Amino acid sequence: MSALLDVRNLRVTFGGTAAVRGASLTVEKGETHCLVGESGCGKSVTALALMGLLARGGKREADALSFAGQDIRNLGERDMSRLRGDRMAMIVQEPMTSLNPADTVGSQLTEVLRRHRGASRAQAVDRAAELLGRVGITAPGLRLGQYPHQLSGGLRQRVMIAMALMCDPELLIADEPTTALDVTVQAQILRLLAELQAEFGLGILLITHDLGVVARIADRVSVMYAGEVVESAPTAELFAAPQHPYTRGLLTCVPVPGKVKRGEPLGSIPGVVPRIPPGFVGCSFRDRCAYAHAACKHDIPRQHAGPDHEALCTLPPGWTDRAAA
Amino acid sequence: MLKFLLRRLIVAILVALTVLTLSFALTRLSGDLAISIAGPNATQQDVEIIRQAYGLNRPLTTQYFDWLVRAVQGDFGESYFFRDRVANLIGSRLPITMTLGLVGLLIALVVALPLGIIAAVRENSWVDRTVMMVALIGQAMPSFWLGLILMVWLGLNLDLLPISGTGGPEYYVMPGIVLSFSAIPSLMRLTRSGMIEALSSDYIRTARAKGLSRLSILVKHAFRNAAIPVVAIAAVQLGFMLGGSIVIESVFAMHGVGYLAWESIGKNDFPVVQAVVLVLALIYIALTLLADLLNAVLDPRLRTA
Ligand SMILES: Nc1ncnc2c1ncn2[C@@H]1O[C@H](COP(=O)(O)OP(=O)(O)OP(=O)(O)O)[C@@H](O)[C@H]1O
Ligand SMILES: [Mg+2]
Numbered sequence: 072m073s074a075l076l077d078v079r080n081l082r083v084t085f086g087g088t089a090a091v092r093g094a095s096l097t098v099e100k101g102e103t104h105c106l107v108g109e110s111g112c113g114k115s116v117t118a119l120a121l122m123g124l125l126a127r128g129g130k131r132e133a134d135a136l137s138f139a140g141q142d143i144r145n146l147g148e149r150d151m152s153r154l155r156g157d158r159m160a161m162i163v164q165e166p167m168t169s170l171n172p173a174d175t176v177g178s179q180l181t182e183v184l185r186r187h188r189g190a191s192r193a194q195a196v197d198r199a200a201e202l203l204g205r206v207g208i209t210a211p212g213l214r215l216g217q218y219p220h221q222l223s224g225g226l227r228q229r230v231m232i233a234m235a236l237m238c239d240p241e242l243l244i245a246d247e248p249t250t251a252l253d254v255t256v257q258a259q260i261l262r263l264l265a266e267l268q269a270e271f272g273l274g275i276l277l278i279t280h281d282l283g284v285v286a287r288i289a290d291r292v293s294v295m296y297a298g299e300v301v302e303s304a305p306t307a308e309l310f311a312a313p314q315h316p317y318t319r320g321l322l323t324c325v326p327v328p329g330k331v332k333r334g335e336p337l338g339s340i341p342g343v344v345p346r347i348p349p350g351f352v353g354c355s356f357r358d359r360c361a362y363a364h365a366a367c368k369h370d371i372p373r374q375h376a377g378p379d380h381e382a383l384c385t386l387p388p389g390w391t392d393r394a395a396a
Numbered sequence: 397m398l399k400f401l402l403r404r405l406i407v408a409i410l411v412a413l414t415v416l417t418l419s420f421a422l423t424r425l426s427g428d429l430a431i432s433i434a435g436p437n438a439t440q441q442d443v444e445i446i447r448q449a450y451g452l453n454r455p456l457t458t459q460y461f462d463w464l465v466r467a468v469q470g471d472f473g474e475s476y477f478f479r480d481r482v483a484n485l486i487g488s489r490l491p492i493t494m495t496l497g498l499v500g501l502l503i504a505l506v507v508a509l510p511l512g513i514i515a516a517v518r519e520n521s522w523v524d525r526t527v528m529m530v531a532l533i534g535q536a537m538p539s540f541w542l543g544l545i546l547m548v549w550l551g552l553n554l555d556l557l558p559i560s561g562t563g564g565p566e567y568y569v570m571p572g573i574v575l576s577f578s579a580i581p582s583l584m585r586l587t588r589s590g591m592i593e594a595l596s597s598d599y600i601r602t603a604r605a606k607g608l609s610r611l612s613i614l615v616k617h618a619f620r621n622a623a624i625p626v627v628a629i630a631a632v633q634l635g636f637m638l639g640g641s642i643v644i645e646s647v648f649a650m651h652g653v654g655y656l657a658w659e660s661i662g663k664n665d666f667p668v669v670q671a672v673v674l675v676l677a678l679i680y681i682a683l684t685l686l687a688d689l690l691n692a693v694l695d696p697r698l699r700t701a
Contacts, residue, residue, distance in 0.1 A: 126596070160605070172697060174617070186608055218696040
C-alpha cells in the first residue's frame with residue numbers, strides 16, 4: 072500500500088532564490104514523522120508547499136507528490152480546497168496572526184465542519200466545544216464567543232490545533248504547534264495527537280525544534296539543511312547512529328538537561344546556514360563540516376546506512392563509529 | 397470603548413462650538429451687517445432702524461451668546477429674502493440634499509467596492525491597472541463638466557433621464573452619479589489596499605488551509621477586515637458629498653440646501669448662508685463621529701477593548 076503522503080524531490084523557489092532544493096519524505100497512516108533543522112532551512116516552506124499554500128511568488132516542483140495515492144501536483148485550487156481542512160490539515164507556525172481578528176473563534180472553528188461536512192450550526196458548535204475541551208481550554212462555551220485578540224498566545228495556538236482537527240483529518244501537518252504552550256499543556260496536546268493516531272490512524276508531519284519531543288513521539292525523523300533533507304531514519308536509529316555530520320552536530324548540541332532551556336532553537340554548530348546560489352553543486356554543509364573533502368564539491372550520492380536510513384553524504388555509512396573510536 | 401467614544405463626542409462638541417463661533421465671527425467681521433442688510437439705497441436712518449431691530453447695537457458678547465443659544469435651538473432667525481424662518485427653509489430643503497448625498501454614496505459604494513476587490517484580487521494585472529487608471533481620471537474630472545456631459549448624453553441624446561429639476565427618484569440619478577464620482581476613487585483605492593493587505597495576511601492563509609470556498613475567503617475573511625476602514629471613510633465621504641452638492645444642485649437645479657445657499661449668496665441673504673454653512677458643517681462633524689462609532693462597532697478589537 073502506498074504511503075499517506077509521499078514527497079519526492081520537492082523544490083520551491085521564490086523568484087531566483089531556492090527555499091527548498093530537494094525534500095523527500097513519506098508519512099504513513101498512523102505515523103509521526105518529525106522534520107527538524109536549523110531556523111531558515113526550509114521546514115515551513117516545505118510544509119506550506121505540501122498544502123499548496125505558498126505565498127505569492129512561490130513556485131513548487133516535485134518528482135512526486137501524492138496524498139492517499141492521489142497525485143496532487145496538478146490539482147487545481149478548487150480540488151485542493153476540498154482536501155484541505157478536511158482530509159489534510161495544517162497547523163501553521165504563527166498562531167498570533169493566523170486567526171481572523173474580525174471574526175469570533177467559534178465562527179472560525181465551526182466553518183470548517185460546515186464547509187466540508189455540511190454540518191448544522193449546532194453540530195459544528197458542539198464539535199468545536201468538544202475539541203476546545205480536548206486541547207485543554209476551560210470554559211469552551213465562553214471562548215467560542217470571543218475574538219482572537221481576547222485570547223493569549225497559548226490559547227490561540229490551541230484554537231489553531233482544534234481548528235485543524237475539526238474534520239478528523241487523515242494527515243496533520245503541524246509546524247511547531249506547541250511553541251507557545253507550557254510543558255503540561257504541551258504534554259496534553261501530544262497525548263491528544265497520540266490518541267487520534269490510535270483511534271483514526273492519523274498521520275502526522277511534525278516540525279519542531281525540540282529534540283525531546285522528537286525522541287518522545289516520532290516514529291521517523293528527517294533532518295533538513297539549507298533546503299534539502301540530508302538524512303532520514305527511524306527515530307531510534309537516527310539518535311543511535313546519525314550518519315550525516317550535520318545530524319551529528321544537531322544531536323551533540325542537544326541541550327544537557329538543566330543547562331539549556333527547553334524549546335530553545337537548535338544549533339551551536341559553528342557558522343550559519345549559507346545562501347545557496349543557483350546552480351550550486353555538491354554538499355551545502357561542506358563549509359561548516361569538519362569532515363569536508365574534495366568529493367563534497369560534486370554530486371552527493373544518496374547513501375543507505377540501513378534498510379530505512381538514508382543520508383546525503385559522501386562519507387561511508389557507519390563512519391561516525393570509526394571517528395568516535 | 398465607551399471611554400473612547402465619550403472622548404470623541406467631547407471633541408466633536410468642541411469642534412461644533414468652534415464652527416459656530418467662527419461662523420458668527422465671519423458675519424460680524426465682513427463689515428457692518430446693518431449696512432449690508434439695508435442695501436445701497438438706504439439712508440442713515442434706515443440703517444439705524446435695522447440696527448435696532450436686529451439688536452446689532454448691543455455689545456458683541458451679548459449678541460454672540462444670544463445668537464449661540466438660539467442657533468443651538470435650531471433658530472437661525474428669518475431670511476431677508478424668502479420672508480420665512482431660516483429653519484423652515486432648511487428643513488424643507490435638507491431632505492433633498494440628504495437623499496442626493498445618500499444616492500451618491502450608494503452609487504459610489506456599489507461601484508467602488510467590487511472594483512476595489514477585483515483590482516486587489518488581480519493585483520498588478522491589466523485589470524488592476526485599468527481600474528486604477530479610471531479612478532485617476534474620475535478624480536481629475538470636474539463635477540460640473542461631468543454633469544454637463546451626462547445631461548447631454550443621458551438626458552438629451554438618449555432621453556433617459558430628466559435633465560434638471562426636483563422631483564421623483566429619476567431626478568436623483570444623474571446628480572447622484574456625478575456626486576459619486578468624487579467619492580469613488582478614494583473608496584476604491586482604500587478597498588483595494590485593504591484587500592491586498594488582507595489577502596496576504598496569515599489569517600487568509602489559514603482560511604485557505606481550512607479549504608474554505610473562494611467566496612468565503614474573499615468576502616467573509618478578507619473583505620470583512622478590509623471593509624472596516626472603508627465604512628468609516630464612507631461616512632466622512634458623505635460629508636464631503638453634502639458639501640459638494642452646492643455645485644451639483646445648482647448644475648441640476650435641484651432645490652436642496654446647496655441650491656438654497658447658491659441663491660442666498662447671490663441675494664446677500666446672510667442668515668440663510670450662515671445657517672446652511674453651519675448645518676452642513678454640523679452634519680459633517682456628526683458624520684465624522686459616526687465614522688468613529690462605525691469603526692468601533694465593526695472592529696472587535698475596539699469594540700471589546
Ligand atoms: N514568501 C517568501 N518569499 C521569499 N522567501 C521566503 C518566503 N518564505 C520563506 N522564504 C525563505 O525560505 C527560507 C526557508 O524559510 P522557512 O520559513 O521554511 O524556514 P524554517 O525552516 O521554517 O525556519 P524556522 O525554524 O525559523 O521556522 C528562508 O530563507 C526564507 O527567507
Ligand atoms: Mg518555520
